[in-house]
Amino acid sequence: MRPPLSLALAAALAACARPPAPIIIDEGRRTEYVSDQEAERRAREALEDIQRRVDSGDLPKIQFRFDSDEITPESYETLDLIARIVLSNQHLKIFALAHCDSVGTSEYNQDLSERRASSVKAFLVQHGVPPPSVRYRGFGFSRPMADNATEEGRARNRRVEFRITTREWGAIY
Numbered sequence: 189m190r191p192p193l194s195l196a197l198a199a200a201l202a203a204c205a206r207p208p209a210p211i212i213i214d215e216g217r218r219t220e221y222v223s224d225q226e227a228e229r230r231a232r233e234a235l236e237d238i239q240r241r242v243d244s245g246d247l248p249k250i251q252f253r254f255d256s257d258e259i260t261p262e263s264y265e266t267l268d269l270i271a272r273i274v275l276s277n278q279h280l281k282i283f284a285l286a287h288c289d290s291v292g293t294s295e296y297n298q299d300l301s302e303r304r305a306s307s308v309k310a311f312l313v314q315h316g317v318p319p320p321s322v323r324y325r326g327f328g329f330s331r332p333m334a335d336n337a338t339e340e341g342r343a344r345n346r347r348v349e350f351r352i353t354t355r356e357w358g359a360i361y
Contacts, residue, residue, distance in 0.1 A: 289342035301326030
């Protein structure tokens with residue numbers, strides 16, 4: 189028994205209406221087709237892995253010259269890995285969020301963190317990430333993760349965090 193023509197036509201139209209799945213190239217070994225949701229999940233896991241490696245000392249923390257927005261060369265390895273994550277899927281977008289410690293005024297640290305976040309975007313763009321795929325924001329010392337009373341705490345507060353998404357920027361704001 190053949191299905192009704194309207195059912196077959198509806199199935200054919202539904203199949204045509206879906207956009208093609210994005211492509212992820214896995215370390216150059218194979219090409220795989222995955223959904224945007226799966227691509228975002230994998231990218232988040234990869235970013236978490238990079239953060240674990242930074243925390244354990246296996247990868248350098250993203251750092252800047254003292255009182256500057258100039259990224260130090262030892263940070264390039266970590267930023268290169270982050271660029272590769274974003275480049276693995278044309279639908280991925282990344283937010284770079286820079287933070288400072290509490291030494292200096294609030295206004296100064298806000299400006300410094302914004303310039304540092306901008307430098308991270310510039311690095312990613314220079315390494316092939318399309319400019320519309322990167323947004324950045326500086327938070328000054330408004331979101332500490334440790335006590336600014338100690339050098340160790342201040343060092344933990346000087347950081348760059350990343351958020352990844354496949355959503356359109358307009359849906360995020």
